[in-house]
Amino acid sequence: AIRMTQSPSSFSASTGDRVTITCRASQGISSYLAWYQQKPGKAPKLLIYAASTLQSGVPSRFSGSGSGTDFTLTISCLQSEDFATYYCQQYYSYPPLTFGGGTKVEIK
Amino acid sequence: EVQLVESGGGLVQPGGSLRLSCAASGFTVSSNYMSWVRQAPGKGLEWVSVIYSGGSTYYADSVKGRFTISRDNSKNTLYLQMNSLRAEDTAVYYCARVGRQLGYFDYWGQGTLVTVSS
Numbered sequence: 001a002i003r004m005t006q007s008p009s010s011f012s013a014s015t016g017d018r019v020t021i022t023c024r025a026s027q028g029i030s031s032y033l034a035w036y037q038q039k040p041g042k043a044p045k046l047l048i049y050a051a052s053t054l055q056s057g058v059p060s061r062f063s064g065s066g067s068g069t070d071f072t073l074t075i076s077c078l079q080s081e082d083f084a085t086y087y088c089q090q091y092y093s094y095p096p097l098t099f100g101g102g103t104k105v106e107i108k
Numbered sequence: 109e110v111q112l113v114e115s116g117g118g119l120v121q122p123g124g125s126l127r128l129s130c131a132a133s134g135f136t137v138s139s140n141y142m143s144w145v146r147q148a149p150g151k152g153l154e155w156v157s158v159i160y161s162g163g164s165t166y167y168a169d170s171v172k173g174r175f176t177i178s179r180d181n182s183k184n185t186l187y188l189q190m191n192s193l194r195a196e197d198t199a200v201y202y203c204a205r206v207g208r209q210l211g212y213f214d215y216w217g218q219g220t221l222v223t224v225s226s
Contacts, residue, residue, distance in 0.1 A: 034212035036153075043202055043216035044145075044153065055214065087153055091211025095166040097143070097155040 002026050002090050006100035012108040017078045021103045023071045023088035032092035035064055035073045038102075039084045047086075048073065075105075083107050110134035110215045112203050117220030124193050124224070130186040130203030130217055138181040141206035143213065144188050146199035154199075157188065158206065171197075193224045 003026035013019050023033065031051040036044040046055045048064040051071055061076045075082055088100040116128040128144070144156040157167045157177040165177050176189040186203050200219040207214030 032211065036213075038153075043219055044213070045216070046207070046212065046214050049207060049210075049212045049214075089153075089212060094211055095155075095158065096168050097158070097211055099153040099155070102152045 001096050002029060002093055002098050004088055004090055004098050004100040006086075006088055006103050008103060009101060010104040010106060012106045013078055014108045015078055015080055019075045019078055019105065021073045021086055021088075021105075023066075023073070023100050025069045025071075025090055025092075028068045029090045029092035031067045032090055033064075033066070033071050034089045034091065035062075036087045036089065037082075037084045038087065044087065078105075080107075110205070112205065112215055112217035114201065114203055114217040114220040117201065117222045119223045119225065120193055121226050122194060122224055125189070125191045126193065126222060128188040128190070128201055128203075128220055128222070130188075132184050132186065132205075135205070137179050137184050137186055141209045142177075142179065142186045143204050143206055144177060144186075145202045145204055145213065145216075146197075147202070147219075148196075148199040151199075156201070159186070161209065190222070193222075195224050198222060198224050 005024045007022045033051045035048040038044040052064045063074045085102045085104045111133045113131045143158040159165050159177045174192045178187045202219045203217045204213035205215040
């Protein structure tokens with residue numbers, strides 16, 4: 001199975017900050033990577049697929065980049081509603097589909 | 109509008125069984141790949157199972173031989189039959205639609221909690 005590793009596991013940031021979350025795959029996955037946002041008690045929400053394609057309705061302050069094994073999710077100007085946990089997921093080779101361990105973005 | 113509504117969760121003893129349902133609206137379940145994803149309390153997301161539009165099914169090693177994914181086309185509903193439940197199966201179970209049959213999840217249900225405890 002392809003292992004997905006996110007870093008950091010959590011960090012604090014302020015509204016207006018530019019933040020970057022990293023996801024690394026244990027082997028090359030081309031651009032078959034998705035990012036999700038999850039708020040407490042809610043289902044995950046798709047933000048980005050194909051490493052950099054923004055899902056319909058997702059604000060443009062979210063962006064994704066990378067290919068192969070290294071990927072990033074960037075929030076250009078953090079808003080209050082962006083404090084949440086973010087997960088990456090590979091779909092290059094499955095089963096199994098695999099997720100990263102998550103990155104929790106907290107308010108500083 | 110696409111909607112997924114899970115039901116069937118609850119408290120069950122170790123070794124017991126439970127069937128989860130996921131009623132879909134706004135699209136046809138049988139024309140899509142559909143999946144179950146779970147999240148143990150305070151933990152990350154774990155893929156459980158997928159059913160392809162053609163009917164093929166796949167499972168995570170942790171549930172293989174114990175869980176069965178299926179669908180009822182007439183009811184536009186996805187199911188997860190869970191047998192021989194263990195404490196480590198305790199989680200919120202989400203059904204999710206696989207986007208464009210590629211492998212990412214574009215729509216999720218609200219989740220249903222399964223607690224395995226004596």
